Amino acid sequence: MSAFFKKVIRNRALLIMILPGTIWFLIFAYLPMFGTILAFKDFRISRDGFFASVFNSEWVWFKNFEYLFTTNDAFIITRNTILYNLALIILGLVIAVSFAVLLSELVNKRMAKIYQTGMFLPHFLSWVIISYFAFTFLSMDKGTVNQIITFFGGERISWYSEPKYWPFIILFVGIWKGVGYNSVIYLAAITGIDKSYYEAAVIDGASKWKQIRYITIPQLKPLMIILTILAIGGIFRSDFGLFYQLPKDSGALYPVTNVIDTFVYRGLINMGDVGMSTAAGLYQSMVGLVLILIANYIVRKIEKDHAIF
């Protein structure tokens, strides 16, 4: 014990520096983790404050989960979350790497820089703004898309109440917003590849395509693996704005836009069901944790150096 205290005293300066951040983590990350026991309780607000509310609420054990999984909602939100995220991860990876390779091959580097700056813009804008952008195209009476449709003699489409179009709209806008960011990461990695590989390949008569196939892509592989593991670990988490803000929270679209995050939010704010939405959130976090551990384990089996831990 005294050895521990000696250690504390020896490190006191750095411990004091790390203290404010630690308090933040305890209150805003670890206290909510402790709060997940509410998933097993029937939450009642107590007058004696937060801890009293948590402790005095009655244990209902798996009632909240039972309630969640007996409705059809659990299936729909899980399906939507996984399918959308899977499509976003795969398409995002392919398109971002392709764009990074194209950008790196452009002869005029100044133009490449300008294109990159443009592609990066959507990443810096909030979903509220993007939702307004989408509205200029999809508005029923004023939108550009309906103007084009009527110009060719078609019927106006009420975009915000037709679920069948939304899987494509969501994927399109999701990719559009994120691809610039990801290709910047891959482009930086391509820039870092040792030029002598390419010089040797040219001497051996390798075509441009072969250089990309056998040098650029293999060199990017570690980064692609790491980013994909992280993305798979987060496959149960969705970009809330993409599914809430972009479809303007339109009830008609819930069957194709409701994901776990929006379900939890609506459960909490619209229905005030703390127990059930905590249960849904815990389900999300637990599966996410298991997935990231599995993904990392698999990568460590295949290529040890590329695992994140």
Add this chain to the structure above:
Amino acid sequence: MTQLSTQAAPQPGKVKKKRDYNAITPVWNVIFNIIIGLFSFSCVFPFLFVIIISLTDEQTLVQEGFSLFPSQFSIAAYDYIFRSGSELISSFGVTLLVTVLGTLLSLVLVTSYAYALSRRSFEFRGFFSFLAFFTMLFSGGMVPGYIVMTQFLHLQNTIWSLIFPLSMSAFFIIVMRTFFQTTVPDEIIESAKIDGAGEFLTFVKIVLPVSLPGIATIGLFSSLGYWNDWFNALLYYNNPQKTPPLQFMLMQIEKNMDFLTKNAQNIGSFDMAASLPTETVRMAMVVLATAPIVLAYPFFQRYFVQGLTVGSVKG
């Protein structure tokens, strides 16, 4: 890292350049330029389109819909905002205050935490690294966080409910720790110690000044996060008397314009309320909320690139 390529940018003065022996053929170069150029343009176009809509005459808009070439332009929307928009301007103020306070808090928390983690001599490194990075793998979720904020801290409807949730993240700590480890040599810290400087003095006087690019990166990430945040306001702002931050106000006027018409009646102008240019005012607000980012980010872009490559490659 921030350069696109190790090849030097073409000199403007040079008339004739020798073609890189390994460059793609001119035909492919044109094709690649078209693909990337079109996509890049599609990323900028909606913003330009919104600017045009905000400058369209309201009547023309009703008749012609959103158009790139409206038959009549008008600055009525901006005129309205600047003449009657006290509420809009205070919303700007809230966002600005949250962004400045939040970014400062964020910098203090992140740099001090990351610096301790970056020191090899710190004997509790393992524990505190785990404390930070475990939050990337597992989180309590939205609801317990909401309960903590509203029932434990009682901060709903205050700017602190917008500031605290975004002030730290494991990602910021990774970026900053990597920055300290790679750019501040141990020798500098050791020599400062030999000269008798304590840990705090070394950190403030020696380490922070040489880490300005890293601090700029975190500061920009953080301020962008605050400026663009609407989610925390959606959760914690439910009192209509409280001025909401800009992004959340944009959400509210998307649903209805009562907020603005109420405002017009306040200044006693019935005509103004009647002829309120609703759609163009909305779009003008979008332009005003986005303009600072669009104007500033090309200059700060390299810090972002630097930060996110450090965070993703070495994380």
